[in-house]
Amino acid sequence: MHLLTSFVNLLYPPTCVLCRANLSASGATDGALFCSGCRAGMPRCGPPVCAACGLELPGAFDAILRCARCRRFPPAFQAAAAPWRYEGTAQEALRQFKYRQRHRLGEWLADGMAAAAGARFPLDEIDLIVPVPPHWLANRLRGFDAPHHLARRLARQLGKPHARRALRRTRWTATQTRLSWTKRRRNVHGAFAAKPQMVRNRTVLLVDDVLTSGATADACARALRAAGASRVFVVTAARTPFVRRAIRNPQSAIRNACSR
Ligand SMILES: [Zn+2]
Ligand SMILES: [Zn+2]
Known part of the structure; x- marks a missing residue:
């Protein structure tokens, strides 16, 4: 051999x-x-980060900090963690995993997520691993459910049950890529529902590939909490740095700054 x-x-x-x-x-x-x-x-998401959404906070020195957005609109999840920043080689690795369906790369990413979750969350209190249900367009175009694959590997690594059907979409939503944060939030509001018999009184680890605005994770967490889940933690492979987006698109940076 x-x-x-x-x-x-x-x-x-x-x-x-x-x-x-x-x-x-x-x-x-x-x-x-x-x-x-x-x-x-591979760009690591380093501390200090927002205690709620995991956004990197350059210049911060306090142990427990929340970004401006989380202070104003506290998310329905306890905290979000990601091992990498969504840029450079980490972005390329995720792209290769999703669009070229490189399963070993997905396993490698999930192992990084397990380590990031272990560093920030009380893993022994987590009862259930639940993936964010795929967008219909993503399924149609790629036929590949990235959050599900990551969640399955993560569940195996952490020795927890994986409940793929605990969460579902209740309606189709527009793709979020070009939407502002407020519009993203409105776009996914009430777009998910969870099965009470699967999540009631459970602590859930919600899994997605990338956390951008956090609007989708927040809507999922709201649905899980509404169905009786006691707490929701979020882990993604990568986290979009807000600053980078702002610099890339000066117009939206100005808009965001004015609307904050
Ligand atoms: Zn935050
Ligand atoms: Zn190389």
Whole structure:
């Protein structure tokens, strides 16, 4: 078997899933996904972060801080955590996982999520792992349910039950990419429902691939709480940094600053 693997490696040298660099040349171990450069370049979501939504707060020094938005509109979930910032190699890794359906990459991302959840949440109090139900358009276009795959691996890693059907969409919503935060919030308000028999008096770990505005996670948490869930924690593979979005789109930065 080992001989066969060596032969295949000779014909098709293993390459980094992100930059295509030859992995045997870079001395990577068998089964590695990334070259050392890409691995080192994964942007970590570092403390200090907002105690509620996990947004990075540059310059903050207090142990417990909430961002302006969470202070004004407290989310229905207890806290959100993500191992990576949604940019650079982390963004590319998620893109490859979702659109090219690289399952091993998904497992690797889920392992990072398990570590991030373990660092911030009381894992022994979590009863159930629930994925955010996929958007109909995402299903239609890719036929791939990323949150479900991440949640399944996470459930296995943490030794918790995975309840894919605990949460469902009650109506179709517009895609959120181009919407402002207020519009995103309105867009997903009441768009989810949870099964009381599955979540009542349970502490739920909600799983999604990326946390952008937090509007979807908040709407899901509201539905879970309405169905009797005692607490909801949120873990995603990546978190969009607010600042980066603002700089990229100066017009929206000005609008956001005025509307805050
Ligand atoms: Zn690479
Ligand atoms: Zn926040």
